[in-house]
Amino acid sequence: MPHVITIGEVLVEFMAKNIDQKFYITGEFTGPYPSGAPAIFIDQVAKLGTSGGIISKVGFDDFGKLNYDRLKSDGVDVKYFSFTNEGATGVAFVSYKNNGDRDFIFHLKNSATGFLNIDDIHEEYFDDCNFYHIMGSSLFNDNIRNAVEKAISIAKKNNIKISFDPNLRKEILQDESYKNFINYILEECHIFLPSEEELKLITGIEDEETSIHFLLDKGIEYIVVKRGKKGCTVYDKNNKVTFAPIKVEEIDPTGAGDCFDGTFISFLDKGFDVKTAALYANAAGAIAVTRKGPMEGTSTLREVEEFLKSQSNI
Ligand code: ATP
Ligand code: MG
Known part of the structure; x- marks a missing residue:
């Protein structure tokens, strides 16, 4: 059974070919690329040699097969990656703006993933689990929230560490029930x-150190603040360590945070x-970020080690 488990969306992404391409004008796209924040996360975990499994649902279609084949060949445990007739595999379209921002159209809510529910969580799957990872982007309906709640209670019973990446958009925080669920996870998570x-949106606190201490006082053990091209900072009760960004040419930022999370948890x-x-x-x-395509950015242990070695030689 896997050491690291996540639950949530698997989808395909189509990328607009041109910068500033509008979705309301007919244009060209490349894809389908395998995608979905939890899928990218677990792919990264497995590529680093850590056993990882994803609980997810796709449709009986070739977009589902594309994801299944990729995850399986990268070493992800697919025991509870299932195919269903209830919906088609989720789809996202992305277009990059001149300033680096992205526009998305998601077809997810009514996709196969939306049918994930409490019956998809099997307690025995968590027998060897050390880390259960939650992506905020997965919590888009009550079925999935109930499934996540069940997994949290299994994790608590088995002393499994719970990690949480909110992966949220500002608009979604207007939803009161979503906000409450995020607060519930914050009470339960360790990382x-x-x-x-x-961090600012969730705590409502402008000053970083103040918000960090507010969360550490709740009992969270480690907080890592991801800063895109500005690097990251890791905090615990007594320490704060900042890592400068590694200088690279950014081709496609989608998925960087998920690769970061997967690597962090794999190394723990x-x-x-x-x-x-x-x-x-x-x-x-x-x-x-140097590779085009959301899941194309995951790397093997050897690639990460060689990349770091090449940096220290500069
Ligand atoms: P997303 O949810 O869109 O995948 P995120 O906000 O969770 O992203 P980012 O901060 O964008 O995550 O990226 C995660 C980490 O990847 C950063 O903290 C940093 O370590 C690294 N990173 C991201 N962009 C760059 C960049 N342009 N140059 C160097 N490192 C980067
Ligand atoms: Mg993120």
Whole structure:
């Protein structure tokens, strides 16, 4: 049974060919690329040699097959990656703006993933689990929230560490029930992996150190603040360590945060301390942005090690 487990969306992504391409004008796209934040996360975990499994649902279609084949060949446990007739595999379209921002159209809510529910969570699957990772982007309906709640209660019973990346958009925080669920996860998680912006949105506190201490006082053990091209900072009760970004040419930022999370958790599972885990995660995030396509940015242990070695020679 896997050491690291996640639950949530698997989808395909189509990327607009041109910068500033509008969705309301007919244009060209490339794809389908395998995608979905939890899928990218677990792919990164497995590529680093850590056993990882995803609980997800796709449709009986070739977009589902594309994801299944990729995850399986990268070493992800697919025991509870299932195919259903209830919906088609989710789809996202992305277009990059001149300033680096992205526009998305998601077809997810009515997709196969939306049918994930409490019956998809099998307690025995968590027998060897050390880390259960939650992506905020997966919590888009009550069925999935109930499934996540069940997994949290299994994790608590078995002393499994719960990690949480809010992966949220500002608009979604207007939803009161979503906000309450995020607060519930914050009470239960041990490792929190927000971006700078998400940390502010979730705590409502402008000053970073104040918000960090507010969360550490709740009982969260480690917080890693991801800062895109500005690197990252890892905090625990007594320490704060900042990692400068590794200089790379950014081709496609989608998925960097998920690769970062996967590497951080994989290294903790291997027994490394948080500082070492963050060092490698910072490198995996940098590698991810140099490659086009959301899941194309995941790297093997050898790639991350060689990338870090090449940096220290400069
Ligand atoms: P998303 O949710 O969109 O995948 P995120 O906000 O969770 O992203 P980012 O902060 O964008 O995550 O990226 C994660 C990490 O990857 C950063 O903290 C940093 O370590 C690394 N990284 C991201 N972009 C760059 C970059 N342009 N150059 C170097 N490192 C980067
Ligand atoms: Mg993120």
